[in-house]
Amino acid sequence: xxxxxHPFLHLAAPQIAGLTPYVxxxxxxxxxxxxxxSEAVKLASNENPLGCGEAAREAYLNCAAALGRYPDGGxxxxxxxxxxxxxxxxxxxxxxxxxxxxxxLVARTFxxxxxxxxxxxxxFAVYPIATQAAGATARVAPARDYGxxxxxxAALVSERTRVVWIANPNNxxxxxxxxxxxxAFLEGLPTHVIAVVDEAYFEYVEEPEYxxxxxxxxxxPNLVVTRTFAKVHGLAALRVGYGLSHPAVAELMxxxxxxxxxxxxxxxAAAAALGDMDHVQRSVAHNRAEMARVTAGLERxxxxxxxxxxxxxxxxxxRPAGPVDQALLREGVxxxxxxxxxxxxxxxxxxxxxxxxxxxxxxxxxxLDEAEASAPAEAGA
Ligand SMILES: *Cc1c(COP(=O)(O)O)cnc(C)c1O
Numbered sequence: 001x002x003x004x005x006h007p008f009l010h011l012a013a014p015q016i017a018g019l020t021p022y023v024x025x026x027x028x029x030x031x032x033x034x035x036x037x038s039e040a041v042k043l044a045s046n047e048n049p050l051g052c053g054e055a056a057r058e059a060y061l062n063c064a065a066a067l068g069r070y071p072d073g074g075x076x077x078x079x080x081x082x083x084x085x086x087x088x089x090x091x092x093x094x095x096x097x098x099x100x101x102x103x104x105l106v107a108r109t110f111x112x113x114x115x116x117x118x119x120x121x122x123x124f125a126v127y128p129i130a131t132q133a134a135g136a137t138a139r140v141a142p143a144r145d146y147g148x149x150x151x152x153x154a155a156l157v158s159e160r161t162r163v164v165w166i167a168n169p170n171n172x173x174x175x176x177x178x179x180x181x182x183x184a185f186l187e188g189l190p191t192h193v194i195a196v197v198d199e200a201y202f203e204y205v206e207e208p209e210y211x212x213x214x215x216x217x218x219x220x221p222n223l224v225v226t227r228t229f230a231k232v233h234g235l236a237a238l239r240v241g242y243g244l245s246h247p248a249v250a251e252l253m254x255x256x257x258x259x260x261x262x263x264x265x266x267x268x269a270a271a272a273a274l275g276d277m278d279h280v281q282r283s284v285a286h287n288r289a290e291m292a293r294v295t296a297g298l299e300r301x302x303x304x305x306x307x308x309x310x311x312x313x314x315x316x317x318x319r320p321a322g323p324v325d326q327a328l329l330r331e332g333v334x335x336x337x338x339x340x341x342x343x344x345x346x347x348x349x350x351x352x353x354x355x356x357x358x359x360x361x362x363x364x365x366x367x368l369d370e371a372e373a374s375a376p377a378e379a380g381a
């Protein structure tokens with residue numbers, strides 16, 4: 001339905017007119033239904049291909065007996081486990097229905113019409129959506145080598161800025177910021193700006209200069225660090241993430257938080273996952289090995305990609321990615337075109353299981369071959 005013929009748009013808050021919903025990766029079941037196939041490969045949403053660990057699965061299953069009860073609205077045990085994991089106070093922990101929920105809590109708490117939020121070109125799609133849903137204005141700093149240009153971002157801070165969003169590392173580019181420039185950027189921010197550092201892929205990053213900004217909270221009372229259980233912990237289906245901040249910032253966000261925003265199986269599984277660092281290590285090792293397989297395969301295909309510290313790689317196809325993505329779907333391989341991030345020639349590919357990655361590479365080779373064969377012959381070629 002478009003705005004032009006919408007029967008209820010005039011009743012909606014004005015900022016809703018300009019919103020377009022977040023586009024998630026196509027579910028496997030949907031593609032299988034469409035193609036009449038049974039073994040589609042989904043490499044579109046940066047999930048952990050190993051799934052969750054045994055401890056989390058058991059904690060989840062143990063909740064089956066008490067599904068008639070509301071969850072603990074204060075998430076006492078989970079917030080305690082998170083606080084202990086980070087050496088912080090439980091009053092600094094805000095849990096969310098995915099870290100997405102926490103990003104939205106930040107927006108609803110600190111943004112309003114007339115206020116500005118600031119983020120980088122090619123940054124995570126939820127920042128503009130949360131900003132606009134709150135009726136605030138987005139300022140977008142140009143990227144540098146696909147990543148955040150902190151100087152360009154600092155130049156856009158104004159007296160109206162209330163929130164700065166930094167994805168470290170960033171999705172969909174896989175780029176990251178080292179400790180030193182990020183810390184200098186935070187030091188330079190005026191005190192009326194809340195700085196959000198979104199660390200959804202924290203565990204995957206193995207760069208020595210990559211910072212754990214949860215350790216900086218004592219130095220920056222305006223800092224909010226977000227983490228998720230959806231990526232390396234393999235609990236995407238349960239929707240659970242968290243924010244770490246000054247207790248007074250957490251207290252404000254708690255005023256707008258929905259009661260019971262994190263369900264009981266999610267709380268239980270997340271707490272168990274935090275205690276299962278073996279699974280995290282296994283998952284990171286898997287990702288390291290399979291990232292090498294995937295990038296070696298891309299190299300054989302003569303493709304360029306943006307160097308990534310995450311569990312996905314964003315490939316430059318040198319031509320519009322849409323048709324390639326459509327052809328891959330017909331091969332039963334679901335990836336993520338990122339034209340909505342200002343990257344029309346790129347395709348984001350999550351790192352999957354070994355055989356899934358092989359299937360993706362073989363399908364990509366066939367698709368690119370066919371595109372080559374059907375392309376109009378170049379003069380002199
Ligand atoms: C996946 C992702 C998130 C949030 O995921 P949730 O499932 O809502 O926890 C946040 N930020 C970035 C950059 C992501 O890629």
